[in-house]
Amino acid sequence: GENVEQHPSTLSVQEGDSAVIKCTYSDSASNYFPWYKQELGKRPQLIIDIRSNVGEKKDQRIAVTLNKTAKHFSLHITETQPEDSAVYFCAASNNAGNMLTFGGGTRLMVKP
Amino acid sequence: EPEVTQTPSHQVTQMGQEVILRCVPISNHLYFYWYRQILGQKVEFLVSFYNNEISEKSEIFDDQFSVERPDGSNFTLKIRSTKLEDSAMYFCASRESGANVLTFGAGSRLTVL
Numbered sequence: 001g002e003n004v005e006q007h008p009s010t011l012s013v014q015e016g017d018s019a020v021i022k023c024t025y026s027d028s029a030s031n032y033f034p035w036y037k038q039e040l041g042k043r044p045q046l047i048i049d050i051r052s053n054v055g056e057k058k059d060q061r062i063a064v065t066l067n068k069t070a071k072h073f074s075l076h077i078t079e080t081q082p083e084d085s086a087v088y089f090c091a092a093s094n095n096a097g098n099m100l101t102f103g104g105g106t107r108l109m110v111k112p
Numbered sequence: 113e114p115e116v117t118q119t120p121s122h123q124v125t126q127m128g129q130e131v132i133l134r135c136v137p138i139s140n141h142l143y144f145y146w147y148r149q150i151l152g153q154k155v156e157f158l159v160s161f162y163n164n165e166i167s168e169k170s171e172i173f174d175d176q177f178s179v180e181r182p183d184g185s186n187f188t189l190k191i192r193s194t195k196l197e198d199s200a201m202y203f204c205a206s207r208e209s210g211a212n213v214l215t216f217g218a219g220s221r222l223t224v225l
Binding site: 032036045049051089100101102104 | 145147153154155156157160168170203212213214215216217218219
């Protein structure tokens with residue numbers, strides 16, 4: 001089955017700096033890679049996703065890159081703000097399967 | 113914006129008791145899921161459900177677990193005889209046909225004593 005590894009497990013940045021979170025996956029059949037943000041005690045919320053037919057996707061301060069050959073994908077947050085502080089999860093799935101396999105999560109702390 | 117709703121928000125039960133967690137998926141969604149998250153850990157897939165049957169399940173989803181769609185709106189997760197290690201947040205999710213995006217509910221926190 002799919003295995004998703006996520007690094008780092010914690011990340012502390014100053015407000016205004018950039019944050020980068022990296023994930024690797026094992027199943028070459030995976031073709032859908034969402035990123036979820038989870039605030040303390042809340043549900044995971046989708047912030048951006050990418051499909052395997054593109055290498056990069058951007059939405060305002062958030063971008064995701066995908067390297068299919070190396071089987072890794074990354075989340076980039078620019079101009080970080082204190083409200084970006086949360087746990088971020090990457091995930092992977094394929095069209096045939098229904099399940100998302102999540103990474104271990106990254107606790108991002110943005111210091112004002 | 114349509115939401116996935118879950119009840120109860122928090123349930124405390126004794127070990128060995130049966131628990132039923134309820135979910136109302138988004139009305140036009142056809143694929144339903146249960147995930148769980150042990151405190152401080154990653155979100156783990158339990159089961160997916162489509163067309164009134166299980167389409168995939170993980171190793172966690174053993175004989176103690178079952179799912180049901182008893183009517184046109186509810187989707188339930190039953191744990192027959194709870195264990196201490198079943199303590200977790202259980203998230204229901206749904207998606208519409210042809211889409212990858214999962215919408216999660218707010219979760220049901222299960223505490224087994």
